[in-house]
Amino acid sequence: MIKFRKYISGITVLATGFILAQSTVSTVLFSQSYDNQKSNLNLPSPISSTVEKTVLSAKELVDINVNTMMADPVLKNANWGFVVYDPKTQKVISSYNENTALIPASTTKLLTTETALNLLGENYRWMTQLEYSGSIDENGTLNGNLYIVGSGDPSLGTNKAGAWSYREIITDYINGLSREGIKKVNGDIIIQTALFKGNISKLPENIVWLEKNNYYLPVGTTRDINPENEKLIVKHKNNFSEENKYFYVSPYINQVVYADKYEGDGIVTTKLPDAPAYLANAFRTSLVKNGISVSGKVTPKMIETAVDARKMISIYKSPTLADIIYYTNQHSDNSLAEALLKTVGFQRLGDQTSESGRIVVTNHLKDQGFDMMGLNYMDGSGLSRGNNVTPISQVKFLTSLMGEKYYKTYFSSLPVGGQSGTLKRMFNYTGNGQVFAKTGTLNKVKTLAGYMKTNSGKTLVFSLMVNDYSGSVDMVKKRMEKILEPALDL
Structure with a gap:
C-alpha cells in the first residue's frame, strides 16, 4: 500500500505540472537545477507501471519537457524555438516559438546544399x-x-x-x-x-x-x-x-x-x-x-x-556534387558551402559573386514555396549572424523535399546521431541512429534541424534553435537531447 501511494503521489505531481504547463508558462515545473529536476518532480522512470504510461502520452512528455526548459537556468533567458512536425498529417505535434526568426548558424547549409542539388543535379x-x-x-x-x-x-x-x-x-x-x-x-x-x-x-x-x-x-x-x-x-x-x-x-x-x-x-x-x-x-x-x-x-x-x-x-x-554535399554537411565545411553558393550564382546568372548566389538561392526557395517570413539569407555557410530563419519554415521546407528525386542523396548527407559527422557525440544512447540532422554552432548559438525515425517507424521533421543561452554549449546540447528524446516514442 505504501508503494502504491508513492506511485499515486508521483502521478498527481505530473498531472498537476502538465495542467500548469498549459496555463502559466513562467511557473511551470520550475526547478533551480535542471539536472536534478527528475528527482524533484518524481518523473516516471522507463520501468514505470502501466498506470503511469497511460496517464502521459509521448506528446504530453514532449510538451512537459519543452515547458520545463522555459524555467531551466540555461534556457530561461535565451531566445529559442522548437517544432516537431508530422509530414504525413502535415500537422505540428509540439512547438514553442515556432514563428520566431532566429540565427540558424550552420543549419543554413540545408538551404544551400538543397539548392545546389536541385539546380545542378547530383552528378554535377x-x-x-x-x-x-x-x-x-x-x-x-x-x-x-x-x-x-x-x-x-x-x-x-x-x-x-x-x-x-x-x-x-x-x-x-x-x-x-x-x-x-x-x-x-x-x-x-x-x-x-x-x-x-x-x-x-x-x-x-x-x-x-x-x-x-x-x-x-x-x-x-x-x-x-x-x-x-x-x-x-x-x-x-x-x-x-x-x-x-x-x-x-x-x-x-x-x-x-x-x-x-x-x-x-x-x-x-x-x-x-x-x-x-x-x-x-x-x-x-x-x-x-x-x-x-x-x-x-x-x-x-x-x-x-x-x-x-x-x-x-x-x-x-x-567528385560528384552528391559527394561534395555529403562532405559539406557531415563536416559542416564552410568553404565548400560558400563555393556551392558561388557556383549556383555563376551557373544561373553568369556571375561568380556571393551576391548572385544569394539571389539564386532566395529565388529558388520562393519557387519551392518556402515560407519567406523571417528569412534573411546572408551567406551559404551560416557563419553570418545576419542569417535568420523560423523553425516552422525549416520543418516545412525539409518536409517538402521528401518527394524530390534527390531526397535520398540529401537525407544521406546529414549527420546521424551517435554515429557520424557533427552528430557523432550527441544521442549516444537514446536516439542513437535515429536522428538525422544538420547541426549549427556559433558563439552562444546552437541549432539542430532534420529528421528523426521514431520507435514506431514514423519519420518526423524537427527544428530546434537556441540563441543567447547561458552556460556552455555542452549544457545546451544536453537540453536539446532532453527535449527531443520523448518524441522518439511518438
Whole structure:
C-alpha cells in the first residue's frame, strides 16, 4: 500500500505540472537545477507501471519537457524555438516559438546544399583541364603554351570527398604530356579560370569570430565590419625576419591568425589560396624535375582577345556534387558551402559573386514555396549572424523535399546521431541512429534541424534553435537531447 501511494503521489505531481504547463508558462515545473529536476518532480522512470504510461502520452512528455526548459537556468533567458512536425498529417505535434526568426548558424547549409542539388543535379562535376596550343615538332618540343583551365572546383587538391591531391592530378597531367610526345615546352603555362575572380573580398555581414571553439578569420578584408570590442590588431616581431608581422586576435580566446597586410583603420587583409595557381606552379616544378623543361613562366590570363586552337591533353573531374554535399554537411565545411553558393550564382546568372548566389538561392526557395517570413539569407555557410530563419519554415521546407528525386542523396548527407559527422557525440544512447540532422554552432548559438525515425517507424521533421543561452554549449546540447528524446516514442 505504501508503494502504491508513492506511485499515486508521483502521478498527481505530473498531472498537476502538465495542467500548469498549459496555463502559466513562467511557473511551470520550475526547478533551480535542471539536472536534478527528475528527482524533484518524481518523473516516471522507463520501468514505470502501466498506470503511469497511460496517464502521459509521448506528446504530453514532449510538451512537459519543452515547458520545463522555459524555467531551466540555461534556457530561461535565451531566445529559442522548437517544432516537431508530422509530414504525413502535415500537422505540428509540439512547438514553442515556432514563428520566431532566429540565427540558424550552420543549419543554413540545408538551404544551400538543397539548392545546389536541385539546380545542378547530383552528378554535377567541376572540370580542370590541361590543354595546349601550337605544334609539336619531331624532337617532342611544344612550340606553344600549356593551359590549365579551371571551373571553380572547391575540392581541387584538398582530398575532400575523395578529391585527388595535387600530386595525383599532376601525375595524370604529366602522363598526358607523355602520350602526346611532349618532351619540352617552348612557351608558358597559362592559368585560365574566369569563375572566381580575385583574391580579396569583403567578409560576410556581421561575421562572427568564434566557431566550435576555433578562431575563424575568413578570406577578405575587415573594412565595413565593426563588431565592437571583438577585434584587436597586434604587431608581432618575427625572430627570423626584420619585418613586423600582423595578427588578428579575438579577446575571447588566445588563438591568432596571421594577416598579410594591415591597412590601418581596423582593416586586415588576408589571401585566398588560389588553387589553380598552386596547381600550375607545382606542375611546372614537377615537369622540370621529370626532365621536361619549360622556357616560359606560369601566368594567369582571364580573357583572351584571340583564342588559339587548342588540343585537350587531360581532364580532371571533381567528385560528384552528391559527394561534395555529403562532405559539406557531415563536416559542416564552410568553404565548400560558400563555393556551392558561388557556383549556383555563376551557373544561373553568369556571375561568380556571393551576391548572385544569394539571389539564386532566395529565388529558388520562393519557387519551392518556402515560407519567406523571417528569412534573411546572408551567406551559404551560416557563419553570418545576419542569417535568420523560423523553425516552422525549416520543418516545412525539409518536409517538402521528401518527394524530390534527390531526397535520398540529401537525407544521406546529414549527420546521424551517435554515429557520424557533427552528430557523432550527441544521442549516444537514446536516439542513437535515429536522428538525422544538420547541426549549427556559433558563439552562444546552437541549432539542430532534420529528421528523426521514431520507435514506431514514423519519420518526423524537427527544428530546434537556441540563441543567447547561458552556460556552455555542452549544457545546451544536453537540453536539446532532453527535449527531443520523448518524441522518439511518438
